[in-house]
Amino acid sequence: MKFAVVVFPGSNCEQDTRHVLADVAGQEADYVWYATAGEEALAGYDCVVLPGGFAYGDYLRVGAIAAIAPVMEAVRAHADAGGLVLGICNGFQVLLEAGLLPGAILRNRSLEFRSQWVHLRVEDARTPFTREYRPGQVLRVPIAHGDGNYFADPQTLSEIEAGGQVVFRYCEPGGAVTDAGNPNGSVNAIAGLRNRRGNVLGLMPHPERCSEPVLGGTDGLGMWRSLVSSLVEA
């Protein structure tokens, strides 16, 4: 399987992400520079990952300038063709700004930068990103963001919920979705969601930071295993 990890000016999780894909999941993984233009820039890749960081210093709005970077033409073409796209943290914000996922991100309700472990409930275990998890499984995954407060207007939100597009919700360790388990104020405790077609996923938490025991947790491994098993079958 061949993964592309897109690098924007200000990305800072691209090495962690590539390390996990290559050294832990044992897959081929390349960096692709943001300035790479043309629809064919990502030809030959099975999955495109937009990593975490602070692309363009979060100027204007988080993800806004990265969403119009030259490489995004190819990311859009890859998604339109049914290719897998995964956005983690800042990568999720970029996908929202690019319109590849519905909704937007606001400043954390607390106004604090939150760097901590959170619990996520797997709402949809049928996606190519989550098929190795069990429905309702609770994962322990770290977050690190100041802008992670997911927002969608009531109509969009009801469409997202009706379409089963919520893939991860913040929850308490036992799996209860409560305000106390929600670290940033996201509406309906949404931590990650997919597009209607199911080939684009964005999430604020960092599965690449919990895929090796030395890092204090391995609950992120299921995502890489899911991607690999879905790509093998495809």
Add this chain to the structure above:
Amino acid sequence: MLARIHVTLKPGVNDPQGLAIAGGLRQLGFAGVEGVRAGRFLEVRLDAADERAAARAVEAMCQRLLANPVIERYAYEITDGDPEAVEAAIAETVEEEA
């Protein structure tokens, strides 16, 4: 030409920054503060044939980049293209902010 653009969160969209600023003002004793909405102010200098052409360009800029229509709304005014007037307007703004 000079476009002065205001981008603010739509009504109904939670504004944690505005809430914190309102709290700060009350802390300072401004008891009459009923609410604060934080936003962005941008000045765009641009070359355009006339004000209508400038407005068309600025409208497109707001829709495609400067505002996120999911959460924000925008308003702008466009002033004369006289470079000296533009520089003066900017200097005035800088002074007001200082």
